[in-house]
Amino acid sequence: MLNEKDVLDLPEDLKKQLGVKSGAQVEVHVGTDELKISRTKPIEARKRRWGMIILTAIMSAVFVGYFMVRKMYQVSLVGSESVATMVLMLTTLSGLLSFTTVFIQLKRQSGSAVEAVSWRNLPTVELACTLISFMLLAGLFWIAGNLFKGASFDLVTSTALFALITSVEVLAINSIVPQLSSRLLTNIFIAVIVSGVILAMISNQNLYWWKHNLSFLGTNEAVHSWEFNLALIFAGLILVALVDYLFASLKRLFPKSRQLLVLRILLTLLAIDLALVGVFPNNVHMHPLHTRVAGYLIFLVLTLIFAIKWLLPDISKDFLHTSWMIAGALLVGEILFQVVGYLSLTAFEIMAFLLAFSWLVMLFERLNDYLEPIQNHKYVIK
Template identity: 35%
Template sequence: MKNYRVEVPKVARDQLEIKDGEPLAMWVEGNQLVIRPLRLADSLPQIKLRWYFGPALVLTLLFYADMINQGYHLLPLVGGDSVASASLYLATLSGLLAFASTFISQKRHHRGRAQEFSWRAMISIMVACGTITAFSLVAGAWLVGSLFHGAVFDIYTAGALIFLVIAMVTYIMINLAMTISPGVITNLMTFMIIGGVFFSMLTNSNKDWWRHNFSFLGTANSSNSWQFNITLIFSAMLMLTLIDYLFVNLSKKYPGWRVQVTRWLLNLMAACLGGVGLFPNDPRFHLLHDRIAMWMVYTMLILVVVVRWTMPMMTKTFLTLSYVIGGVLAVSYIAFKFVRYLSLTAFEMLAFGIAFSWILLLFQLIEAVVQRDVRLFTVELVAEENDEVSH
């Protein structure tokens, strides 16, 4: 049997800080051969207990002090002054501070994935993460409140529950800051858009909103319009952050104006997405809202057409899929505008779903190109004549 020796380039060893003679782990993952240091702890975020239990304990003690000062002995599970509201405010605050401090520490000490992002990305990522955290806690409180209607706790039990929520959210935000990546941002953006829109649908007091239009969720006639609008605005911020990261790295491999055309068209799409949330479909903004929404559709169609020339790394499969998606979008517009087959709600939801799906596919393809160009190193498999495995 012939064995092989893997020769790893020095630049890869230096980046991983591998010492001479240090054992490496290697395994097959799908169609990939993965090699990393045998130190298992180095592959996982090192989050110390005090980093998330400390803030949780301090904020819980402040909660106890405030409750005792106001003379509270019992606290409802949900409502104005409740376990849910206290958890929402304190956990979101703790999570944001934990994310910011971890991100800054990673950047200053040049370690972790955060160093790959610019300083200007921190604010938009942090705000988006805080918004997702708040939405998740609100949704969780709504679900738990429905299941345990009328539940009431003494302040010490309530404090214990709040402590657990704060510690959990703080841990998640620290972990997120340590493992932030383009894929994570894409997932955050996806979760925020889909989760925010569906939550706005579920909690809307007007169950016939769909008879008006999709944008009705963001109007003053909708009971939770702020949730829908904030979802779009902060999703646009995440999209701009992702575009900035991907195209800064992509431009190193493909310099020139063509790639920048795609970048600015994507920025325009993100601005339109945020504009739809910033200018809801109320009477005073109706015309502007409709035009911004249509600009987003037009920009999408332009991108589908020009991406063949502006992005030289595009695959034939992606281009074919792009033309199919563009064709479906154009047909749906004709079916709505001229044939009147589709209602306004159906067209808006279909166009939004198609455009968002295509954008995600484009981001995934660009991310794969960036990762391939930045992170892959050339290695050699050298055949050995003996039967002993060489390390």
């Protein structure tokens, strides 16, 4: 039995205009200044499924062809020529192609959530999703490589494994693109940076990294330092995409706001600086450069916190008070570390990271609130 809230009662003349009958399914798009009703197209879902099957088959054929040309009939799980390497190359490429195809299809459909995304945002959002996919797959194979050391498969089994991973990747992309939003990108940004840091901490637990500093996780002395640095680089690039996507939408609500333009520039500089912290790890020859870009990161966050009252339209008192409390905690932590000597370098870095990161997430949630309510609902015609 259908829920009443999922049933839409429309006048007969509007039904004729939409070309729908009782029992037909429609999608309602609610925007900040618009409401669109469009028919759902199950045929598009079938096309995407066939596209997934065809793309998986093509990539699997490339996978088999490569190893047959190399005369390798036993394929390692991880390594230079392995299932992991081919997945990182071909499966990531499959996700990129699928993302582009589905985005273009949905962009041409009236009433889809993607319609609100400008064509200019496509490269940055596409890059962010590709980087996330690559990082997720790399992390999964790193875990698998540690769990199943020395594992290898015959060509048939390895091809089946590759095809399964590729089909799941394409299916996930097909499901994510229709739900694309700034809030989704915000959640992905959080997941990438948190998971990257935690994986780096776990992999270096036997080296007692906490006796050095947080930046030790990205140095040559750390185990798998690329994970920590890559997480920072990817998080910075995702943040660039998120800022570009978010402020392109906010520009329609506040077309002549100079404050939002300044806020956008500061957040973009913050994203670039975050990526540079990963590009220049705290090795001996890069220590001065690493320290400088890390210092800029704290400076930019404090600038944003103290200036947010003037940069963000209609800022709430609760958010403002929370921002000042976080800024105060950062300053107190600086005094306890630099002047009093109570905090160790590691404790200070972790505290500063958590406070700054928490405030940044709160800021993006506040910016996302300006774009609400923008959502899609499916109804059945009464």
